[in-house]
Amino acid sequence: MSIPGLEAWLETAQGNYVRDWEAASMESAIADVFGFNALQLGLPQWDLLRASRIPLRQKAGESGPVDVLCELTAMPFAALSTDLVILPHVLEFSSDAHQILREVERILIPEGHLIILGFNPLSLWGLRNRFERSGSFPWHGTYLSLTRLKDWLKLLGFEVDRSISGCHVPPCDQKAWLTRWHFMETAGARWRGLPGGVYLLHAIKRTHSMRLITPKWSKTPVPAKALRPVAQKESHDR
Numbered sequence: 001m002s003i004p005g006l007e008a009w010l011e012t013a014q015g016n017y018v019r020d021w022e023a024a025s026m027e028s029a030i031a032d033v034f035g036f037n038a039l040q041l042g043l044p045q046w047d048l049l050r051a052s053r054i055p056l057r058q059k060a061g062e063s064g065p066v067d068v069l070c071e072l073t074a075m076p077f078a079a080l081s082t083d084l085v086i087l088p089h090v091l092e093f094s095s096d097a098h099q100i101l102r103e104v105e106r107i108l109i110p111e112g113h114l115i116i117l118g119f120n121p122l123s124l125w126g127l128r129n130r131f132e133r134s135g136s137f138p139w140h141g142t143y144l145s146l147t148r149l150k151d152w153l154k155l156l157g158f159e160v161d162r163s164i165s166g167c168h169v170p171p172c173d174q175k176a177w178l179t180r181w182h183f184m185e186t187a188g189a190r191w192r193g194l195p196g197g198v199y200l201l202h203a204i205k206r207t208h209s210m211r212l213i214t215p216k217w218s219k220t221p222v223p224a225k226a227l228r229p230v231a232q233k234e235s236h237d238r
Helices: 006-010 013-030 097-107 124-131 146-155 175-180 183-190
Strands: 037-041 056-061 082-088 108-119 158-166 198-205
Touching: 006 013, 013 082, 013 108, 013 158, 013 175, 013 198, 037 097, 082 097, 097 108, 097 146, 108 124, 108 146, 146 158, 146 198
Parallel strands: 037 056, 037 082, 082 108
Antiparallel strands: 108 198, 158 198
16 A cells, blocks of 8 residues: 555654654553564554564554564454554545454454554544645555544454544644644643544454353253153953
8 A cells, every 4th residue: 555645744744743643652552461472554654653562563564664464354364363563644544444453453452452543534634624625645545533544443353452642733744843832732621622633543452252041951950750750551351
């Protein structure tokens, strides 16, 4: 999945601002996630797994400096083989976000962790996404709200552990303006009603164990009459 304009945007002041918030948030989110296999899908230019304690960390995607080159809608990983999967800005730039989530659910172990980074449509960034006509990254994506994403994950058997938002500043292009508006980050963390332009969602794959249903044995005492032997008639045939 090659995203047009991604490489250039990563070098801008706006891209660096988003990367700083996401890197710090990701380090906090994966600090207590343990296991054997961790997988980053997409955005291989950023190493978002560097703070993970999981020994085997890989990047997979359809282009770029990845360890596994593959389609995210049909990944070559065994079912129930991965402890942690992170999706940084993949779903909003994919034509089949549902299938990617189904693949993630397939490869995750029970109680495995999924972390999604995305742009919030209900924010100043989402407002620019709606009216921006340049077609440049990241304004040409289809932003997914947290409510919709939580509904999709619930249908796949995930339970949302937590979600946070950041980048409350207006989506300015110049570093000077981003610095000037930086005080809004503190206000956004204090006022939960102020939506950020970027969110992090942490979900856990829940697998309910099978419950054995036993027959309901009757405890009603059997009448004594029913236990009497049936008298046999003496035959008079000769």
